[in-house]
Amino acid sequence: MSEYDNNGMTLFLKIWRQKCCSEKGEMVNYTVKNISADVSFLEMLDILNQDLIKKGEEPVVFDHDCREGICGACSLVINGEPHGPEVLTTTCQLHMRKFKDGDTIVIEPFRAKAFPVVRDLMVDRTTLDDVITSGGYISANTGAAPESNAIPVRQENAELSMDAAACIGCGACVAACGNASAMLFVGAKVSHLGLLPQGKLEAQERVHNMVKKMDELGFGNCTNEAECEAVCPKGIKLTNIARLNREFAVSSFFKKNDSGTKQEWS
Amino acid sequence: MGCCSSNNNKFYYCSSSIGKKQLMAISAVMLVGFSIAHMIGNVLIYFGPKYINLYGYHLTSNLLLPLAELLLASIFIVHIIFAVILVVENYLARPVKYHMKVNSGRGANFASATMPWTGAIMLVFLIFHLINFRFGTIYMTSYDGIEVRDVYRLLIEFFSNPLNLVLYVTAMIAFAFHLGHGIQSIFQTVGINSPKYTPCIQKLCLLLSLVLSVMFSTYPIWSYIKSIQ
Ligand code: HEM
Ligand code: FES
Numbered sequence: 001m002s003e004y005d006n007n008g009m010t011l012f013l014k015i016w017r018q019k020c021c022s023e024k025g026e027m028v029n030y031t032v033k034n035i036s037a038d039v040s041f042l043e044m045l046d047i048l049n050q051d052l053i054k055k056g057e058e059p060v061v062f063d064h065d066c067r068e069g070i071c072g073a074c075s076l077v078i079n080g081e082p083h084g085p086e087v088l089t090t091t092c093q094l095h096m097r098k099f100k101d102g103d104t105i106v107i108e109p110f111r112a113k114a115f116p117v118v119r120d121l122m123v124d125r126t127t128l129d130d131v132i133t134s135g136g137y138i139s140a141n142t143g144a145a146p147e148s149n150a151i152p153v154r155q156e157n158a159e160l161s162m163d164a165a166a167c168i169g170c171g172a173c174v175a176a177c178g179n180a181s182a183m184l185f186v187g188a189k190v191s192h193l194g195l196l197p198q199g200k201l202e203a204q205e206r207v208h209n210m211v212k213k214m215d216e217l218g219f220g221n222c223t224n225e226a227e228c229e230a231v232c233p234k235g236i237k238l239t240n241i242a243r244l245n246r247e248f249a250v251s252s253f254f255k256k257n258d259s260g261t262k263q264e265w266s
Numbered sequence: 267m268g269c270c271s272s273n274n275n276k277f278y279y280c281s282s283s284i285g286k287k288q289l290m291a292i293s294a295v296m297l298v299g300f301s302i303a304h305m306i307g308n309v310l311i312y313f314g315p316k317y318i319n320l321y322g323y324h325l326t327s328n329l330l331l332p333l334a335e336l337l338l339a340s341i342f343i344v345h346i347i348f349a350v351i352l353v354v355e356n357y358l359a360r361p362v363k364y365h366m367k368v369n370s371g372r373g374a375n376f377a378s379a380t381m382p383w384t385g386a387i388m389l390v391f392l393i394f395h396l397i398n399f400r401f402g403t404i405y406m407t408s409y410d411g412i413e414v415r416d417v418y419r420l421l422i423e424f425f426s427n428p429l430n431l432v433l434y435v436t437a438m439i440a441f442a443f444h445l446g447h448g449i450q451s452i453f454q455t456v457g458i459n460s461p462k463y464t465p466c467i468q469k470l471c472l473l474l475s476l477v478l479s480v481m482f483s484t485y486p487i488w489s490y491i492k493s494i495q
Contacts, residue, residue, distance in 0.1 A: 077364060077367070080367045081368060111364055112359060113359050113360060113361050176370070178356070178379065179356035181283075181356075181359070211283065220358075220360070222287065224378070225379070227370060229372075230371075242457045242458065244457075245454070246456070246458075247457075249284070252279040253279075
């Protein structure tokens with residue numbers, strides 16, 4: 001028996017329950033008792049689910065994998081904020097010390113046309129993978145590791161590219177955006193590859209194809225409100241969206257291939 | 267998939283999310299340019315009837331004016347059509363709304379969240395404004411034997427009604443909010459965002475939107491005061 005027995009928090013949860021994507025969902029009230037301030041948010045849900053299973057009820061379905069803030073599987077809109085109240089933090093890294101005894105916590109799935117609900121709090125985010133796939137390959141040779149200084153990379157570009165590569169593809173940007181736009185995600189992907197020499201060769205096709213895919217999948221249009229940047233657990237910056245805007249315009253009007261000649265693509 | 271043939275790339279641009287946004291931004295640049303010119307022209311009201319009336323006379327007697335008006339109307343139409351398309355698409359992008367959604371306080375603000383509403387207010391205002399002045403009562407007066415339209419008289423007469431004054435100033439508050447988010451947003455939309463210059467650009471854009479809306483509000487207020495004197 002732990003020291004927290006009988007002195008943990010009591011929390012009132014309002015959780016979105018939905019059997020499957022075609023059925024209508026609703027908010028359902030639950031109460032969890034004796035929650036230690038040291039457990040994570042997802043562990044609090046595990047405790048709730050254990051109670052539900054004991055009572056013979058269906059547990060609440062939610063996405064998670066690494067639980068250490070690096071995979072991008074966890075989601076949830078907690079009290080109106082994707083990944084909850086703590087900045088630069090994924091839901092799995094959010095701890096119950098952010099909440100007080102007696103709090104009401106509203107928990108909803110990420111909502112967007114492009115993120116259909118699979119069940120309860122779990123949404124299908126394969127649309128983000130579709131955007132990545134549409135970007136195609138980069139021209140890196142396989143085989144033995146190349147000599148490290150064979151391809152020089154500007155220090156600034158290396159930094160900016162790595163900052164963009166920090167994106168874990170969780171989709172919080174889409175969830176936070178008033179327009180359900182995926183521009184921050186796409187901006188990060190376009191920047192992370194396009195800023196490095198290995199990704200430069202196909203940079204224009206990549207921008208073009210990723211934007212086209214993003215539009216087809218039903219994400220909304222950016223209105224530069226910056227809610228995405230504010231909730232991003234990895235601190236991806238709006239400058240990536242500006243780069244996406246810029247490179248899309250350039251790729252639409254001045255297509256070039258690596259030798260600088262005009263190139264057409266489908 | 268290969269559904270976008272190489273030749274219709276520019277057409278594709280106009281239907282893409284970013285292309286539509288950028289066309290809106292470019293139309294907005296021209297609208298802001300027009301607003302600045304209009305604001306400066308109107309300053310002549312303060313110099314008395316002769317100046318503003320002769321300014322109007324020279325403007326309208328220019329043979330290129332119909333062309334300029336057509337251009338301006340097309341810019342408005344581009345801006346409004348794309349606004350409607352984008353707003354509808356954005357609405358459809360989230361079919362099931364949140365039960366609880368709060369803004370972080372680090373991103374969206376009142377101005378950015380109300381762009382479609384402040385835009386709609388301005389559209390109503392614009393129609394009203396054209397009816398009031400462009401197609402309003404034509405009084406005539408003459409200076410040195412030249413017959414000119416007496417817009418000054420119309421102005422004082424129109425704003426002698428406090429209701430008109432209130433409507434115009436309200437529209438300018440909406441204008442301030444629309445441009446407050448809009449002008450700085452143009453830079454991001456066309457891809458200009460640098461940690462070094464953007465904070466400064468944003469402040470200057472806010473200043474410009476305030477100067478425009480405050481100046482445009484002073485004309486009705488001044489006309490009203492003149493009318494009751
Ligand atoms: C008359 C009817 C108008 C309507 C219905 C309208 C509507 C809109 C809408 C819905 C947006 C997009 C919102 C966003 O991107 O956040 C927008 C953007 C904008 N509007 Fe308007 N607007 C109107 C008139 C004007 C006028 C007269 C001006 C300038 C004098 C103006 C300047 C701007 C600017 C600068 C933007 C930002 C463009 C960008 O984000 O790049 N608008 N408008
Ligand atoms: S579960 Fe992997 S990031 Fe949260």
